[in-house]
Amino acid sequence: MNTAFPAADLLPKGPFDLSRLGRGLVFAQALPAAAAALTPGSTCAGSAVVQAPPGTGKTTLIPPLVANLVAGAGVPGRVVVTQPRRVAARAAARRLAALDGSAVGERAGYTVRGESHAGSRTLVEFVTPGILLRRLLADPGLDGTAAVILDEVHERGLETDLLIGMLAEVRQLREDMTLVAMSATLDAGRFAELIASPETPAPVIDCPSALYPLEVRWQPPAGKRLDERGITPGFLDALAGLAARGHALALAEDPTTDALVFAPGAREVAHVARRLRQELGTGTEVLELHGQAPAAEQDRAVSGRSPGGLPRIIVSTSLAESSLTVPGVRLVVDSGLSREPRRDAARGMSGLVTVSCSRASAQQRAGRAARQGPGTVIRAYSEAAYAAAPAQPAPEAAAADLTAAALVLACWGTPGGRGLPLPQTLPAPALEDAEAVLRSIGAVDAEGRATDTGQALARxxxxxxxxxxxxxxxxxxxxxxxxxxxxxxxxxxxxxxxxxxxxxxxxxxxxxxxxxxxxxxxxxxxxxxxxxxxxxxxxxxxxxxxxxxxxxxxxxxxxxxxxxxxxxxxxxxxxxxxxxxxxxxxxxxxxxxxxxxxxxxxxxxxxxxxxxxxxxxxxxxxxxxxxxASQLLVEEIIARFDGGKVSARRVRRLGAIELASTPVRPAAAQGRGAVARALAEQGLGAVGWSPAAEGLRRRLALLHRELGAPWPDVSDRALLARLDDWLGPELEALASGARASDVNLLEPLRRLLPWPEASGLDALAPERILVPSGTQERISYPDVEDDAGRPVLAVKLQKCFGWAESPRIADGRVRLQFHLLSPAGRPLAVTDDLASFWSGPYSQVRAEMRGRYPRHPWPEDPWTAPATARTKARM
Known part of the structure; x- marks a missing residue:
């Protein structure tokens, strides 16, 4: 691995000795290119994207490089560097201070939630994204800040995404401020446009990998990693066993080897750590690293083994996946699982779920073992599971609760992020829910702008x-x-x-x-x-x-x-x-x-x-x-049309929780509303169609389909849209206590008949039709919502002998379809062309049926045979 250092005269002079800081770090080779890109007055106006693999030293070298550049340009203020986690911010500040030979808080310091080691002499300050967001809201010009470096932007944390858009706007007003985005893996071109402009994107500074050779072992334990409850205890026990055995083998080859075990959450970390302590006893120091651990324990886990100290196994969440180099780690044991936010819009909740980590995350984890020498990763899952995993982790904005982010954007003057150069547009449903919450607490107004209360809450x-x-x-x-x-x-x-x-x-x-x-x-x-x-x-x-x-x-x-x-x-x-x-x-x-x-x-x-x-x-x-929760208290009368009758109750509730319910007599308006809601939800079937009403409705539907106006549209949609025109008196009766069984929709439907055209209804769409046998047979009309259905005449075949011309209805536009039936009423044939049927298929029907129904006529010549409903003996 080549770590040749550039000549000292190629590096900018300033408060930090870059030659000393970069000794042994691969990224030192990229310092001249970075200095050229970031020098104030260059074509990119002091912005850049740094893309370098883990362990190259970008987090250690870029901040002091920028500090030297801004000091040389006479730009007042410190360099602020964001780290996605508190432990990473503390560790980065301590490493830079140690290499610089100064105390933490002097030239290199940090500020995280509840803790600050930075003063007036601090030149480089490491902070979490939340700290910088609040500073921006308090001071949009960032007075006293000469440069901002956003590290690990590939993780796509929500706060870092917001900072990219907000700082891009700040740079439009402050051309003297340097802005750098850094990552191990990212869409470099996209971020280069975001922090500068699509027309003149920021330059991209690359650096070769710093990894040593890495051996990959696939060792999936028997049994499932996940079940309906989440990660299985059996898998966690197996993970601890893999770590114990793998570490023992590694120590046999190199006693200085420490191990890093990845588990998805704090509970799983504690489980694995406890099993390792039980199995290994006092001969190995087992440390836990996660966001809930005290700061002192986190710092101890990311520090190297003390001289003469015990071998170490650090059990960590994804916190150690990037932005941290844990000294001495040459073995990684990866569960292949991570805890990611997921938003459940149906239930109105967000939470963390255990899922397979992305392939990019798996590569980052494995790389922890090969930063300081040849290493090994044991993957407690199969190659097939790795291949099936997503390529990249989902951005936090895609699944997280956006309430805090929406308030930040409202206070910034860009409600919902509209017009802000964000890495991606925030999901509209989650954003709408967040803005609804903010309106409910008085933080934003109806247009989404921050109120005085919102500005105060954001602080x-x-x-x-x-x-x-x-x-x-x-x-x-x-x-x-x-x-x-x-x-x-x-x-x-x-x-x-x-x-x-x-x-x-x-x-x-x-x-x-x-x-x-x-x-x-x-x-x-x-x-x-x-x-x-x-x-x-x-x-x-x-x-x-x-x-x-x-x-x-x-x-x-x-x-x-x-x-x-x-x-x-x-x-x-x-x-x-x-x-x-x-x-x-x-x-x-x-x-x-x-x-x-x-x-x-x-x-x-x-x-x-x-x-x-x-x-x-x-x-x-x-x-x-x-x-x-007084704002959720509601007392109302709820009227329902259920079981064919209107009823009402006075209900007192807290949101969806019913506190009390008392039967009451509904007012007329409440009754009408209950009937209207039932009709809208259940259709007109909530009242019920009698056979006669349904028959008339189907006849009218066919005429409307074939002839159009003035024959009315009688679909559910059309009838519900004009209830008062045809069902007004019946609605009033139902609202006043009448039962649905007392209402016949036949007469209301007749109110829709057009006059004088209604006099021709029976000719255009007759209920029955005279067949050659002399009987009146009922026509079955298609369902109202069936746009292609045909009217059907189901009639016994013998009643139609001699009938050559298939009748038409609807002013000759629609030919009846015949369902010709056996003497027992079973279907024999379907046709809308009687002449063709008598001349062809009838002979086959006759051959099959005459033996089954010998008492009924099956003449060879159906054209001349008398139509009849009688048997041969009674003809």
């Missing part, structure tokens, strides 16, 4: 619904209590079952691993909760149990839930109309009311047959539920 580092609950709940709960509950709901804390009251108690006590971060977050949120009302609310403050449920219900009123009476399992009906199950081991079982903070799609026993499961909630009583 609070929490989901807009939680931010609104924090502000509204403070007067009753007190600023401290409201901030604690909001911090718990907004944070990545390991849940203690599904009971949020217990979780809050653990966080307050300091016993929960996340307590320290929780305390910092509470102090930060408390300043947003303070208000004149909150400061004097001591007499209104309530106990912890009620307080948690109250604030959760304030934030998510549509998730207030009531237990379904009579359900075989613990089923709850949410105010939104969704049903969800409560896991069998939940301490919340038995509560009548719950305020639900987290509900997601699920299958199996935990969902109790509902398709959704309550992950986190707090108990609630009915009074608090009505108070917190």
């Amino acid at each position: 609070i580092p929490a989901d807009p619904r939680l931010a609104r609950a924090l502000v509204d709940g403070s007067p009753r709960l007190g600023a401290r209590s409201a901030a604690e509950i909001t911090a718990m709901l907004a944070g990545d804390y390991r849940p203690a079952g599904a009971d949020l009251v217990r979780l809050l108690a653990a966080l307050r006590s300091g016993k929960d691993p996340g307590s320290r971060a929780f305390s910092r977050e509470v102090l930060r949120l408390q300043q947003f909760a303070r208000s004149p009302q909150a400061a004097t609310a001591s007499d209104q403050r309530v106990g912890t149990g009620e307080a948690v449920g109250y604030l959760v219900a304030l934030a998510f009123p549509d998730r207030v839930a009531r237990r379904v009476a009579g359900a075989s399992d613990e089923q709850y009906l949410l105010a939104s109309g969704t049903r969800a199950g409560l896991p069998a081991d939940s301490p919340l079982r038995g509560h009548e009311w719950l305020a639900v903070a987290d509900v997601s799609r699920a299958a199996g026993r935990a969902a109790a047959g509902t398709g959704a499961v309550i992950r986190a909630a707090a108990p609630l009583d009915d009074g608090t539920a009505e108070d917190a």
Whole structure:
């Protein structure tokens, strides 16, 4: 692997010694090209896309390079670098500071949620995308920022996508600001146009791979990876076994080898880590790396093995997939699974589901093993499963809840992202749902523009619904209590079952691993909760149990839930109309009311047959539920036309949850509305067609089809559109209490007959027709909605002897179709040309039927035989 360093005179001078920082890093070869592209005053005006494989050193070298360039150009301000995760931001700042020989927070620092190590002398600051978004909303010009570098844009995180569009607009006003997008794999041309312009896209800086040789082993365990409940425990046990055996073999060859195991979520990480500790004992250090782990544990996992330290196995979520190099890792064990957001529009919820990771993610994971030397990846799945996986992970915007993003865009002045150069248009259904939520909390107006309330909520580092609950709940709960509950709901804390009251108690006590971060977050949120009302609310403050449920219900009123009476399992009906199950081991079982903070799609026993499961909630009583979700309280009279009669009830409900129902007498207008709704939903069959009415309707339908006006359109659609014209008196009768059985639609239908043309109805579309035997036979007309059907005359064959000309109706436009029947009434032939039938097929019918029906006439010459309905003996 070639790591030849460019001559020092090719690199820009400045506060950072690039020659020292880039020693041993492959990306150092690309520094001259990057410097030429990013020098202020160049043709691209200081923008570029950096495309380099993992481990090349782009995250380490591009920020100090840009810092030197802007310092040389006299542009004041620091370089801000986004990292998609807090642990990555901290690790990148520490690595750059270590290589630079300075303390973290001096020349290289970081700012993440609840923690900042950056000061007035900081030249390069690593931040999470959320931090930079809030800075942009507070200061759209980004004063004090000379350059922004967006790292890992290929992950297509929602906040990073928003930053691309917003920063592209900032650069139109600030040509002195440098903007760089970096990634391991991405659509470079597309991003080059987004951060610059389609006419003059930003240059793309490439770098060769830094990977050493990599051995790939396919070792799928027996049994399923996933079932209806998600990832199977058996697979997790097998994954731990693969990791233990693979690491033992690797240590035999190289005692310095550490291993990295990928599992989809924090729960699975904990399971695998626990099994590894049980199997390996104290001879191997097993570390967990995921978003819910305390910062100190995350930092320890991404640091190298200490001199003389034990061999290490790091069990991680996709957090370690990119943007991090974990020193010493030469073995990767990949489950091939990831946890991705999915939005369930039908149930109005979003959640994380376990799916097969993309091929691009699998390649990123495998690359972790070959960054510092030859490595091995053990894939706990088959080559066929890899080939069937999607090529790229889905962008977060395609499946995530867009409420927070919609508020950011509204505050930016581009509601819905319209006109903003985003990597992709936000999905319209999810965006409409998000804007509806924002309107309900007063954050945006009818046109989607941010209100003063929305601007204030956007400054609070929490989901807009939680931010609104924090502000509204403070007067009753007190600023401290409201901030604690909001911090718990907004944070990545390991849940203690599904009971949020217990979780809050653990966080307050300091016993929960996340307590320290929780305390910092509470102090930060408390300043947003303070208000004149909150400061004097001591007499209104309530106990912890009620307080948690109250604030959760304030934030998510549509998730207030009531237990379904009579359900075989613990089923709850949410105010939104969704049903969800409560896991069998939940301490919340038995509560009548719950305020639900987290509900997601699920299958199996935990969902109790509902398709959704309550992950986190707090108990609630009915009074608090009505108070917190008062905007969903409705009292109305509901009239229904059911069973052929109008009935009504006075219903009081909380969203979809019925609180009380009392029978009442409907008003006339309510009765009319109930009948109209039933007709619209069920069609005119809700009233019912008598045989005579249905016969007239079919005759009129045929005339309308063949002759047009003035014969009326009597389809369901047309009749429902003009109910008052023909059914007015009957509707009034039904609305006033008459039963459908008392209404005959024959007379109402006659009101539609055109005059004077109606006098010719029986000639144009007769009910019956005289056949040669002297009897009147009924014509069957086609269904009203059948645009190609023919009128049918079903008649016994013997009644038609001698009938040569097939009759026509509808002013000669339609020829009757004959269904010629046996003496027993069974069909023998279908024809609309009697002459052809007598001359041809009749002889075969005669040969087959004369033996079966010997008492009836089957003459050789049907033309001259008398038509009859009698047997031969009675003729």
